[in-house]
Amino acid sequence: MERKFPFIENIPIENLKLDLLNPRLPKSKQGKDEKTVIEYLLLEAATEELMIAIGKNGFFAGELLLVTEDLTEENKYIVIEGNRRLTAVKLLLHPSLATVKKVSVQEISTNAHFHPKEVPCLIFKEKEEILKYLGFRHITGIKSWRLLEKARYLSEMKARDYSIISFQQSCVEIAKIIGSRSDYVKRLLIGYELYKLVEDEKFYQIDGLNDTRFYLNYFTDSLNKENIRKFLGVNIDSDNPLEGINKVNLKKIIYWWFEKNQGQSRVLGDSEGLKLLDAVIGNSDALNSFEKNGTTIYEAYEMTDDMDIQFENKIRDSLKAIEQADKISNKVKTFYIELYEDLKSIRKIALKINDFKDKIIQQGDDF
Template structure:
């Protein structure tokens, strides 16, 4: 992977209009649209102030490749926000938004660098391995959707025609990650693209900048949710048997809000409950057709009995350890007596509820 260090004038550097970090709606357009997006979404003003005050840090080279369509020009594969910042420091008229802020920053800037340190690579593909380590497993992590787009580009360029499972294993070795994580990211992106293709099911406010890909990626860790959506990791094409109806339903449950709240949260607790609900016919019908909340539907799965027993077991284990430690404690903490009284009250409350349940059919 050969590269050449050079300083290149910003007039010869072009933003990457197919940058995987850009939302799909912004890709393949022109530099003006990218500059607008960078100003509105990517904290570019703050970066401009930092460069204007401290100059451009030589250790932050842009990674570039020669532009095949225009001799003497280079496309920035890595460092588009930095390039946007220095371009605007030299020419704030490039922007159609944030004009007052740009005017102020330019007036106060001590430095307006024009020759930027770059590493020039022969091909864009030569940079992909480095970016994978740096932004997926390294210290400068991308958003999940950006990671997935990058990995998909890498798969298409480096492992085209390779079995899906093998490609995931090869990519994992290349960037220092796990194959199961790569598999879920790529499959999650496929699901996301289907949702995107359906116009996000016309869910109010949902678009490519508001979508949480981690909901799909985390859900794919749960067998019942995989089955519900129609994903099979044993197949070379995991989504070949996709259930479009259920994909639409689960997207609505996660993202459509009533009074500011979705029906199911996409966090670990929410996914755990939803995984149990979709595996139980009665609970799923109550939730999807009869208006039950996720908690009410979860109660119908019988899982609550298991969780109750687990919590009692954990509490008993913790109290047993506390009992062992008590013989070695030098100074019992203030408030311990009140805590022990509370524990006793909770235990009695549970016992009394059990007795009520056992005697509820007693007519006397």
């Protein structure tokens, strides 16, 4: 009687193969061989800690490996989900597979109480069935991947399942599948396309920058900033968002974000840094000073109109706070000791600001 997919079965470790195209692998490591994957997982994925846990407690049956039959080799299965766990077990059984951290791996294997020779697997008929499941589990579910891994997975999903519909509509459909918002999917997909342009340029030969050290959120968060989008030539509402891409400006931004000078980059890609950069890009004088005169992002930001807006907002916020304090002052039972000094300080600062304003106005009076 033919078994109905998916079904659970214990499979010998010798019959399980690592997925060489796993989206969690950096592109530079994909499609190589098991030796490359094992080396990467040892160096970057805390595999030794997992070896220790499995060696001490055994393989947790509740964490099934998700596999599909290898069509090129009889009785072999490719592990689509669970490659780190499979690597840990393989190294417990065969520590000689390690090409890095050899001493540590051998020691862990020697001291282990458990060396599983087979593990429980959930066998699927086709890889696509697993990928759809992983879409929710790893994009919006409890076992979230790094952003670059998410974006790479969604890009592969779009190419595989939604190539015949428009980009905008594909974002809507993918969002339904993974239980997310279409604007988030859109920013991930566009951000990944920008990343691929940078990767294709060998990361502009910036020292230390590669696919394992690139922060994709710099792109995805930047796509919420109008001035940065225009600077890059990205139209997020188009079915071809990168049609007008400005590769010269793309290179500039990557250098600003990632090239280190005395251990510091010119602009941080966090929310504060992107706010500063967006304001500077939106002001031609500030941008020119930042690009050509070597001013810091903070100095350039002070040249933007955004400082005027911030000044007004802070004054209005302060006024609102004082008005609120005034409204409840008649209900205060005991005024705090420093109140008088604080009020004097407020008056002093207000007069100082007003005097400075009058001075600026007088300087501009040509009469």
